Amino acid sequence: MQQAPVVNVRDDDNDEIDLLGLFGTLIDHKWLIGAITGAFMVAGAAYAVLATPVYQANALLQVEAKKNDLLGFSDVSSMLGKESPSATEIELIKSRAVIGKTVDELKLAIIVEPSYFPIFGEFIARRFNNANPDEIANPLLGMTSYAWGGESLKIARLELPQDKLAKKLTFIAGENGSFQLFDETDELLVEGRVGEPVDQRGVKLFVEELRANPGTRFRVIRKPRLTSILDYQEALDVIERGKESGIIGLALESTEPELAVKILNKISELYVEQNVQRTSAEAAQSLEFLKEQLPQVKSDLEKAGNALNSYQTRTKSVDISLETKAILDQIVSLDTAISQLKLQQAEMDRKFTRQHPAYRALLAQIAELSSKQQRLAGKVQDLPSTQQELLSLTRDVEVGTAIYTQLLNKSQELDVMRAGTVGNVRLIDTADVNLIKPIKPKKVLIVLIATFLGGFLAVLLVLLRKALNRGLESPEAIEQLGLPVYASIPYSVLQKNEEEKSTRAKRSGKGISVLAVNHPTDLAIEALRSLRTSLHFAMHEAGNNRLMISGPSPQVGKTFVSVNLAAVIAQTGQRVLLIDVDMRKGYLHKVMNTSSTNGLSDVLAKRCDLKTAIHKTEIDNFDFISRGQIPPNPSELLMHRNFTELLSQVSELYDLVILDTPPLLAVTDAAIVGRQSGTNLIVARFGFNPSREVELTIRRFAQNGIELKGAIFNGVEKRASAKYGYGAYGYYNYEYQSDNS
Numbered sequence: 001m002q003q004a005p006v007v008n009v010r011d012d013d014n015d016e017i018d019l020l021g022l023f024g025t026l027i028d029h030k031w032l033i034g035a036i037t038g039a040f041m042v043a044g045a046a047y048a049v050l051a052t053p054v055y056q057a058n059a060l061l062q063v064e065a066k067k068n069d070l071l072g073f074s075d076v077s078s079m080l081g082k083e084s085p086s087a088t089e090i091e092l093i094k095s096r097a098v099i100g101k102t103v104d105e106l107k108l109a110i111i112v113e114p115s116y117f118p119i120f121g122e123f124i125a126r127r128f129n130n131a132n133p134d135e136i137a138n139p140l141l142g143m144t145s146y147a148w149g150g151e152s153l154k155i156a157r158l159e160l161p162q163d164k165l166a167k168k169l170t171f172i173a174g175e176n177g178s179f180q181l182f183d184e185t186d187e188l189l190v191e192g193r194v195g196e197p198v199d200q201r202g203v204k205l206f207v208e209e210l211r212a213n214p215g216t217r218f219r220v221i222r223k224p225r226l227t228s229i230l231d232y233q234e235a236l237d238v239i240e241r242g243k244e245s246g247i248i249g250l251a252l253e254s255t256e257p258e259l260a261v262k263i264l265n266k267i268s269e270l271y272v273e274q275n276v277q278r279t280s281a282e283a284a285q286s287l288e289f290l291k292e293q294l295p296q297v298k299s300d301l302e303k304a305g306n307a308l309n310s311y312q313t314r315t316k317s318v319d320i321s322l323e324t325k326a327i328l329d330q331i332v333s334l335d336t337a338i339s340q341l342k343l344q345q346a347e348m349d350r351k352f353t354r355q356h357p358a359y360r361a362l363l364a365q366i367a368e369l370s371s372k373q374q375r376l377a378g379k380v381q382d383l384p385s386t387q388q389e390l391l392s393l394t395r396d397v398e399v400g401t402a403i404y405t406q407l408l409n410k411s412q413e414l415d416v417m418r419a420g421t422v423g424n425v426r427l428i429d430t431a432d433v434n435l436i437k438p439i440k441p442k443k444v445l446i447v448l449i450a451t452f453l454g455g456f457l458a459v460l461l462v463l464l465r466k467a468l469n470r471g472l473e474s475p476e477a478i479e480q481l482g483l484p485v486y487a488s489i490p491y492s493v494l495q496k497n498e499e500e501k502s503t504r505a506k507r508s509g510k511g512i513s514v515l516a517v518n519h520p521t522d523l524a525i526e527a528l529r530s531l532r533t534s535l536h537f538a539m540h541e542a543g544n545n546r547l548m549i550s551g552p553s554p555q556v557g558k559t560f561v562s563v564n565l566a567a568v569i570a571q572t573g574q575r576v577l578l579i580d581v582d583m584r585k586g587y588l589h590k591v592m593n594t595s596s597t598n599g600l601s602d603v604l605a606k607r608c609d610l611k612t613a614i615h616k617t618e619i620d621n622f623d624f625i626s627r628g629q630i631p632p633n634p635s636e637l638l639m640h641r642n643f644t645e646l647l648s649q650v651s652e653l654y655d656l657v658i659l660d661t662p663p664l665l666a667v668t669d670a671a672i673v674g675r676q677s678g679t680n681l682i683v684a685r686f687g688f689n690p691s692r693e694v695e696l697t698i699r700r701f702a703q704n705g706i707e708l709k710g711a712i713f714n715g716v717e718k719r720a721s722a723k724y725g726y727g728a729y730g731y732y733n734y735e736y737q738s739d740n741s
Contacts, residue, residue, distance in 0.1 A: 025466050026459060033458040040454020041447060048446045050123045053438035057260035059250040059268050060241075060429035063089045086240040086248055089425065093238050093250070093271050100229050102266045106259075109228040110158050112171075114147030115217040125149040136213055144215035151218075152211040157197070158222045159204040164189075166227065171218040173210055181205065181220070236267070247428070253440070257433040264431035276423040297403055334369055336402045341366050471687040472694065475713050478684060481695050486538070486681065486710040487531035491717050492524040495560065513591065515560075516567035517619060528561070528568050531712065535679070538709060542678030545651055548659045549681050549712075550670035552697040554585075556685040557714040562660040563591055570622035574655040577614070578624040581673055582662040583634040586627035592617060599628025603646060604637045610649060623654075638672045647676055664697050674706040682708060686715045 026033065063086050092098065103109055116122040117140075128137045128149025137149035153171065169189070170182040177194040181203070190205055192198035198205040212218075223231075237251040250267065254260035345362055352359045472478060475485040495515055516525050535547070549565075551558050562578055570576040579600060580588035589596040594615055602608045603625070613625050631637055650657050659677060661670040674680045680701070684694050694711070701708050 022463065022466075026462060029462045033455065033462060036458035036461070037451060037454040040457070041451040043454075044447045044450020045443075047450070048441050048443035050120055051441045052122055052126075052255045054253050054255055054440035055257040055260065055433050055435065056251055056253050056439045057257065057264050057431045057433040058429070059264045059427070059431040061089075061093075061248045061250065061268060061271070062426050062428050063246045063248060064424045064426075086244070086246055089275075090238045090240065090248060092274070093248070093267065094233050094236060096229050096233075098267055098270050098274060099232050099236070100225070101270050102263060103225065103228045103232065106262060106266060107156065108232065108263070109223045109225055110155050111219075111221040111223065112153050112155060113219045114151045114153075114212075115145065115219060117143065117146045117148075121146055121148070125151075134211060136211060139213055144213050145217050147212065147216055147218075150211065151213075151216055152209060153207070153218050153220075154209040155205065155220070156208040157204060157206040158220070160222050161202045164203075165222055165224050167221070169220040169222075171220045173212040173214055173216045173218075175214050177210060179207060179210060232263070250431070257435055261431045261433055268427050268431065272423065272425055272427055275425040279423045334372055338366060338369050339403050340406070341369070470690040470692075472684060472689055472691055472713075473687055477691055478694060478711050478713060481691065481698060483682075483694070483698060483708060484710040485713050486534045487527050488713040488716050489527040489531075489557075489561070490523045491686075491715050492519075492522050494519050494522055495524070513593070514563055514567050514619070516564040516571075525564060525568065528564050531565060532568050532572070539656075539679050544676075544678040545655060546647060546657045546659060546677040547679045547681065548661055548670065548673050548677035549683060550661045550674070551663045551683040551685075552665050552689050552693045553663045554666065556663070556683045556689060558663075558683045559586075559588060559591065559660055561683050561712055561714060562658050563588070566622055566624075566656075566658050567619055569656060570619050573621060575621045575653070576623070576656045576658065577650050577654040578622070578658045578660065579650070580625065580627040581638070581659050581669060583627045583631055583637070583669075584662060584667070586660070586662075588624060588660065589626040592624060592626075594626065596626045596628060599626035600646075601628030601631045601634070601637060603628070604640060604642045605631065606642070610646065635667065635669055635672065638669055644676060664700055665693065671701065671704040671706060674701060674704070679709050680706055681710055681712055683712045683714050686713060686717055688715070 114125070116125055124140075125137070125148055130136075130150045135150055139146065139148055153173075164183060167184045169184065170186070172180045172182070174180065174191075178191070179194070180191040181189045183189050190198045190200040190203045192200075192205065192207070194207045194210045196206075235252060237249075237253075239249055241247040241249050250264055252260045252264050254263075341362060345359075345366070348356075348359055348362060354360070354363075475488055478485050492515060515522055516528065519525065539545070539547070549558050549562050559580075566576045566578040578588065580586040581600065583601045586596075589599070592615065598608045598612050600613065603610055603613045607629075613628070614623050615626065616623055637643065647657065659673050661673050664670040664682075682694075682697055682701075698708060
């Protein structure tokens with residue numbers, strides 16, 4: 001047994017990324033990348049055009065901060081750095097009290113959608129121009145079940161059993177205002193007429209308006225009330241325009257701009273109304289408190305006045321000195337402020353606990369004023385006794401008068417506020433929408449994103465295919481495995497034409513389609529002539545004149561190489577016999593436009609003699625033997641001595657015998673034939689056979705004691721990612737993309 005050749009595999013660059021190679025791969029697949037990118041761009045443009053436009057309705061409110069409370073006293077809570085009142089009002093706007101009432105009044109829990117033709121039906125319906133508001137588009141191609149423009153369905157009432165809520169129901173318009181309603185299983189729920197209330201099978205329905213062709217379908221959904229409220233709370237965008245500006249903007253996106261305007265106007269209306277009612281209720285409570293305090297304040301004022309008059313009468317109109325007057329003014333101011341704060345404390349006792357920050361701030365303010373009051377009391381002690389008494393009585397009168405006057409004025413203001421006509425919120429801009437410029441879809445952006453995504457996916461696909469396809473792309477890669485490359489055969493676009501011609505020739509019974517005969521100047525044939533020269537010297541040392549051509553796997557081009565190599569050798573005057581040893585799937589007879597009968601299997605099985613099996617061709621000195629009938633045991637026939645005897649006979653009759661065998665990794669036939677061949681070659685295909693596959697083929701032959709003379713690198717393409725392009729005399733400018741098979 002011959003020594004198995006040592007296979008050396010270099011992995012020097014396995015862990016390195018060849019950026020130039022990756023860039024070259026992208027250039028090689030530029031048309032694929034362009035096609036995918038273009039397809040995504042067209043899809044994005046189609047979506048941008050066909051997608052339902054989304055509009056945004058906007059409204060504007062103003063919330064005025066309360067500088068004083070309803071009693072007219074300073075707002076102690078403002079001392080705490082309280083946040084803008086807009087934050088509270090925003091939550092009130094989005095409350096269930098406001099949104100829920102809007103849902104109820106506008107029947108937003110009932111969703112009605114016409115059934116449009118898939119993909120472009122809604123686009124057609126949107127572009128229906130009806131001069132008459134009641135006009136309806138005619139159904140296209142008689143498809144009356146779809147809406148084509150102008151359809152309308154208004155349902156004023158829809159009550160369903162609990163198990164039918166949030167389910168898609170089907171509403172079908174009938175003749176003369178009749179209709180039917182089906183559930184999600186297409187079971188009839190109710191049927192009736194427009195303007196007539198329906199109460200059937202637990203369903204209460206009242207259709208206010210129906211404008212559609214008979215047979216038109218609508219999708220109807222009755223959502224639970226809370227679900228609808230939550231949906232609109234999420235959809236409603238309420239923000240403050242500017243920090244602590246008190247300006248609140250409302251926005252709502254919808255595919256129905258008119259409905260969005262109605263919803264925002266209703267929300268604004270209900271919110272303003274609620275604010276007025278809330279202010280009115282607070283005013284009523286404060287007014288009630290003032291009415292309770294006024295009699296007591298008036299009584300205290302009368303007592304203070306009587307006491308002052310009595311003292312002045314008794315002392316015969318003693319006047320207050322200038323010093324006492326100055327102290328009196330300070331004391332009156334402090335006492336008035338303290339009395340106001342204590343009234344406010346009494347009001348806050350009904351609203352807050354003593355731990356509330358506003359309440360504690362109020363107590364702190366009272367304590368501070370009381371401290372100032374005590375300091376003034378020390379100055380009073382230095383005055384004469386008559387001045388002290390007169391100061392005390394005058395202070396009681398003036399403080400009582402100031403408080404009584406203020407409370408009386410405030411009670412009149414609160415009485416007006418209680419009437420419910422004034423609040424601290426007002427509507428600045430009613431809802432409106434720009435019908436010329438929808439906010440979605442953003443067409444340019446969508447097309448750009450789709451184009452970018454298409455390009456990204458195309459590049460990713462190409463690089464992924466490159467990563468998964470580890471096919472050899474240079475003869476050096478084969479030589480690194482320890483096997484010399486005898487020839488590199490470029491792709492030939494003409495070969496595909498020859499295959500098609502062969503099919504037509506078979507039908508018409510005319511000629512053969514061999515590239516070496518029909519296109520002798522093709523670059524692939526020039527490469528085979530180079531192989532012919534190399535084999536001429538290589539076979540001098542061979543034990544016989546037999547040349548086996550095999551390969552690792554199918555579709556590498558063994559038959560193409562065998563036929564055209566035989567042709568170019570025969571053209572030099574040598575007698576060449578080509579034998580199709582692939583008795584399973586050989587197709588040499590198709591290339592030669594003959595029948596597969598009376599071939600190799602028939603000779604080996606003694607169904608015909610050698611002379612009958614040898615077929616002449618149009619090429620001088622070129623004969624061939626087809627595969628014959630497909631036998632059940634091809635390997636056994638090749639191992640029989642009949643095959644050895646056959647090879648001995650033809651070796652004497654011809655200068656060269658070429659054996660076209662099946663791929664080694666598929667079946668063992670090539671290993672059997674290789675033992676009886678003086679020269680053995682394998683064909684590897686550019687970008688198809690990975691190095692591991694070629695390496696395994698070499699090992700398999702070596703294990704069977706067969707020495708491979710070399711390899712033929714078939715189907716070489718010109719690629720920007722490849723480092724080299726080989727030919728018989730140097731670099732080729734390949735323009736071919738067909739398969740040499």
